[in-house]
Amino acid sequence: xxxxxxxxxxxxxxxxxxxxxxxxxxxxxxxxxxxxxxxxxxxxxxxxxxxxxxxxxxxxxxxxxxxxxxxxxxxxxxxxxxxxxxxxxxxxxxxxxxxxxxxxxxxxxxxxxxxxxxxxxxxxxxxxxxxxxxxxxxxxxxxxxxxxxxxxxxxxxxxxxxxxxxxxxxxxxxxxxxxxxxxxxxxxxxxxxxxxxxxxxxxxxxxxxxxxxxxxxxxxxxxxxxxxxxxxxxxxxxxxxxxxxxxxxxxxxxxxxxxxxxxxxxxxxxxxxxxxxxxxxxxxxxx
Amino acid sequence: xxxxxxxxxxxxxxxxxxxxxxxxxxxxxxxxxxxxxxxxxxxxxxxxxxxxxxxxxxxxxxxxxxxxxxxxxxxxxxxxxxxxxxxxxxxxxxxxxxxxxxxxxxxxxxxxxxxxxxxxxxxxxxxxxxxxxxxxxxxxxxxxxxxxxxxxxxxxxxxxxxxxxxxxxxxxxxxxxxxxxxxxxxxxxxxxxxxxxxxxxxxxxxxxxxxxxxxxxxxxxxxxxxxxxxxxxxxxxxxxxxxxxxxxxxxxxxxxxxxxxxxxxxxxxxxxxxxxxxxxxxxxxxxxxxxxxxxxxxxxxxxxxxxxxxx
Numbered sequence: 001x002x003x004x005x006x007x008x009x010x011x012x013x014x015x016x017x018x019x020x021x022x023x024x025x026x027x028x029x030x031x032x033x034x035x036x037x038x039x040x041x042x043x044x045x046x047x048x049x050x051x052x053x054x055x056x057x058x059x060x061x062x063x064x065x066x067x068x069x070x071x072x073x074x075x076x077x078x079x080x081x082x083x084x085x086x087x088x089x090x091x092x093x094x095x096x097x098x099x100x101x102x103x104x105x106x107x108x109x110x111x112x113x114x115x116x117x118x119x120x121x122x123x124x125x126x127x128x129x130x131x132x133x134x135x136x137x138x139x140x141x142x143x144x145x146x147x148x149x150x151x152x153x154x155x156x157x158x159x160x161x162x163x164x165x166x167x168x169x170x171x172x173x174x175x176x177x178x179x180x181x182x183x184x185x186x187x188x189x190x191x192x193x194x195x196x197x198x199x200x201x202x203x204x205x206x207x208x209x210x211x212x213x214x215x216x217x218x219x220x221x222x223x224x225x226x227x228x229x230x231x232x233x234x235x236x237x238x239x240x241x242x243x244x245x246x247x248x249x250x251x252x253x254x255x256x257x258x259x260x261x262x263x264x265x266x267x268x269x270x271x272x273x274x275x276x277x278x279x280x281x282x283x284x285x286x287x
Numbered sequence: 288x289x290x291x292x293x294x295x296x297x298x299x300x301x302x303x304x305x306x307x308x309x310x311x312x313x314x315x316x317x318x319x320x321x322x323x324x325x326x327x328x329x330x331x332x333x334x335x336x337x338x339x340x341x342x343x344x345x346x347x348x349x350x351x352x353x354x355x356x357x358x359x360x361x362x363x364x365x366x367x368x369x370x371x372x373x374x375x376x377x378x379x380x381x382x383x384x385x386x387x388x389x390x391x392x393x394x395x396x397x398x399x400x401x402x403x404x405x406x407x408x409x410x411x412x413x414x415x416x417x418x419x420x421x422x423x424x425x426x427x428x429x430x431x432x433x434x435x436x437x438x439x440x441x442x443x444x445x446x447x448x449x450x451x452x453x454x455x456x457x458x459x460x461x462x463x464x465x466x467x468x469x470x471x472x473x474x475x476x477x478x479x480x481x482x483x484x485x486x487x488x489x490x491x492x493x494x495x496x497x498x499x500x501x502x503x504x505x506x507x508x509x510x511x512x513x514x515x516x517x518x519x520x521x522x523x524x525x526x527x528x529x530x531x532x533x534x535x536x537x538x539x540x541x542x543x544x545x546x547x548x549x550x551x552x553x554x555x556x557x558x559x560x561x562x563x564x565x566x567x568x569x570x571x572x573x574x575x576x577x578x579x580x581x582x583x584x585x586x587x588x589x590x591x592x593x594x595x596x597x598x
Contacts, residue, residue, distance in 0.1 A: 058398045061597040078306050078400050086398040092390035094320065096327035108316040109399040111306075153395065163398075 003072045005161045005192035006034035006057055010066035013052050013216075026052045028216040029066070034209075036071075036160070039183060039193040041203040044213035050196040051089070053213070054165055057194070058086055070161060082110065085154030089166040091146060095139035099130050099149050102138060103156055110157035124152040128182070144175030151182060162186060164195040168202060180206055204228070237267060306400045313401055314409045321413025325379055333371060334421060338428050340367050345432040353440035357469040358562060360436060364429040365475075365561045369482045372422055373514060376486040380414050380493035381506035393598060403594050407586065411494055418486045426479045430471055437470035468563045477566050481557035484578040488549050489514055491585035498592040516544070517551035549581050 013027040027049045034040040042050050055061040056068045059075045070080040093102050103121045112120060125131045128148040138146065147167065154162055167183070168176040183193055183206045197203050203210060204224065211221040220227060238245075253261050344363045351359070387393040396406060441463055448454040448462060493510040500506040553574065560566050 055598065058394075060394060060397060062595070078402060081398060081400040082306060084398060086395060088391050088394045090391075091395065093392060093395065094324060096324055097320075101323075105316065105320055106395070106399060109313055109396065109401050111310070111312065111400070113312075150395075157399070 002036045004033040004069075005036045005038075005071060006032075006040075006194055007069040007072075008032050008053070008057070008066070009068075011053070011056060011063050011068055012065040013049070013056060013061065014064040026216055027056070030213075030216065030218055031066075032211050032218060032221060034161075034192060034194050036192050037187070037190055038208040039187050039195070039206050041207035041210040042194070042196045042213055043198060043200060043203050043210055045198060048213045049216040050213055051165060052216075054086075054163055054194075054196055058084060058163065082157065083160050085157070085159040085162045087147070087150045087154045087162070087164045087167055089169050090143075091150035093138050093146070093149065093153070096137060098135045098137050099125065099141070099145075099152075100134040102149055103152055106153045107156045112157065120156060120158075124155060127155075128152045129178070144171045144178075147171050147175065147179060151179065155186075159191075161192045161194060164193065166197055166199075167195060168197075168199060176202070233262060309402065310405060313405045314412060317396075317401075317406055317409025318412035318416060321383060321410055322416050324383070325413070325417045330375070330379060330417065331421070331424075333375065334424055334428075337367060337371055337425050340364075341428050341432050345436055353444060354465045354469045357433065357436060357440065357466065360433060361429075361469065361475075361561050364432065365478055365482075365557070368422065368425045368429065368479070369485070369557070371425065372418055372482045372486040373489045375421060376414060376418050376490040377493050377507055377510045377514070379417065380410070380490045381497055381500075381503045381510060383410050383414070384494070384497040385500065385503045385506065388598065397598070404586075404590050407494060407498075407589055407593060411490060411582075411586070414490050415483075415487055418490065419483055422479050422483050422486075426476075430475075434471045437466060440466050440470075472563075474560050474566055477571055478557035478560040480571065481554045481560075481574065484574055485551060485554040487578055488551070488581045488585075491582045491589075492549065495585045495589040495592070498589045498596065513548055514551060517548050519552075553577060 009031050011027055011030040012025065015024045015026055016022070017024060030049070030053065042053065044050050052061065056063050057070065057075050059077075059081060062076060068075040071083050073080040073083070094105070097105060100121055103124055104117060107117045107120060122131075125134050128151055130145060130148055130152070133141065133145060138149065141149065147170075151164075151167070154164070164183070168179050171179065180202060183195070186193055187206075187208075193206075195203070195207070207224055209221070209223050210227065212219045250261070253259050341364050344360050348356075384393075387396070393406075397403070444462055444466060445459060448459045454462075489510065492513055493506060496509055496513075497503075497506045500509070556566065556570055556574070
């Protein structure tokens with residue numbers, strides 16, 4: 001059995017505030033695992049401890065108690081960082097560098113050089129659709145472009161684990177969809193993705209498993225379908241059903257003493273889907 | 288996004304690259320990034336201001352002998368060069384680490400396999416490279432101006448002394464020698480080196496402060512204070528320690544200050560060089576060693592704070 005990508009055991013993180021020696025428990029005895037190859041979402045409100053958990057996993061913070069491991073290596077071990085690609089929330093890279101220079105900079109930090117690095121930069125710029133803006137300085141990039149170059153830098157050394165902190169924060173729906181597609185693509189490629197978000201719809205669309213964090217404690221954890229399915233209810237979505245067929249269905253339901261019709265109506269698309277459809281249509285028309 | 292057309296290399300590889308204990312390559316990458324950052328922040332514009340000062344001083348006709356005038360031009364030019372070097376070292380260094388932290392660029396750098404010592408060393412090397420290049424350019428400007436004025440003074444002096452036929456060749460040579468002594472001499476390079484060594488120590492002190500300071504402004508102000516105290520503390524400590532009515536507390540305080548604050552007066556030997564005095568190579572070597580010692584101490588102190596710092 002392969003090692004878990006992330007293994008957090010009894011993790012506690014306590015912060016001391018000021019000189020008054022006031023203590024704040026940011027994470028309280030937290031344990032969870034992210035299996036290799038899955039997309040794991042850690043969700044929770046602001047201040048629930050998501051970012052602190054990520055920082056401990058990244059080795060940017062030391063645990064007060066407990067441990068965090070990345071592919072079996074202690075998160076404080078520098079070798080663990082070779083396995084991780086990280087995209088922080090609202091990333092700000094060096095504005096004076098162009099997109100390609102940014103990727104080269106981070107690639108070199110990971111020990112890449114020469115042809116290997118150049119090929120990787122070209123490959124990643126293509127992946128995140130920024131080939132046209134490769135030589136433009138990041139100071140003129142839009143928020144969505146910054147997020148995409150951030151994703152590219154997180155993948156530069158081809159890590160096994162990608163950690164994304166609010167990957168679509170502040171990005172418009174189209175950019176958000178692109179990032180979501182990329183996350184799914186990464187999963188298909190065998191990457192492990194560990195993301196933190198409070199955009200629940202997005203987490204629902206991409207995650208295999210989720211953990212719900214509240215006040216530093218894990219409240220629920222499990223496979224997404226198991227967590228969100230209502231076991232004793234069933235949804236049927238019919239297309240082209242005649243009034244007669246619907247009437248028959250009503251009669252059938254009424255004849256069963258245990259069954260009850262809870263809701264009926266026309267399914268609605270989400271505003272996001274509608275927006276993307278319109279944008280896509282306009283883009284096709286303008287071509 | 289081209290998720291279909293461009294797939295990254297499959298991630299299921301055996302093991303990650305080994306991470307060396309210390310990588311000069313990563314230090315060089317951070318240093319190069321720092322140089323690029325400082326250059327693109329247009330910090331070299333201050334060289335224009337320096338050139339203006341030198342040109343203004345060089346063209347100012349002082350009511351003095353040519354040798355004294357050259358000496359004055361050198362003093363002002365090298366003094367300005369020294370001021371620009373240490374001030375630039377403080378401001379540039381103070382802006383780098385806090386800005387990386389505020390912009391969260393530090394998160395992305397430290398989440399790569401980069402040791403904190405490599406990050407600090409890279410930043411320091413980057414700043415020192417820019418300070419070094421700036422000093423070379425400033426010296427070039429100074430040398431051009433001093434050389435031009437020297438030639439002008441010599442030809443004017445020779446012309447004036449030979450015109451009346453009242454002076455012998457020996458007297459003319461002596462006069463020319465006096466001007467040359469205050470002119471462009473290879474020893475002036477040691478004065479530039481002294482400015483560089485001093486700026487290096489200031490940069491190392493600033494790096495140390497910026498590892499725990501909460502803002503760039505605080506770092507800049509405290510660094511300037513340390514620099515100023517560093518020029519006076521030998522004199523001040525001598526005065527206090529030899530004074531009869533000093534308390535134990537004052538004595539301890541003075542000793543602590545003496546240990547913690549570098550003695551920048553050590554680098555004042557450059558003033559003698561600028562005034563045309565000879566310099567002993569041993570002294571220059573000694574200064575190099577003292578500077579290396581200060582750099583090691585302040586880097587170790589910085590590392591002590593930075594290595595366990597949480598972001």
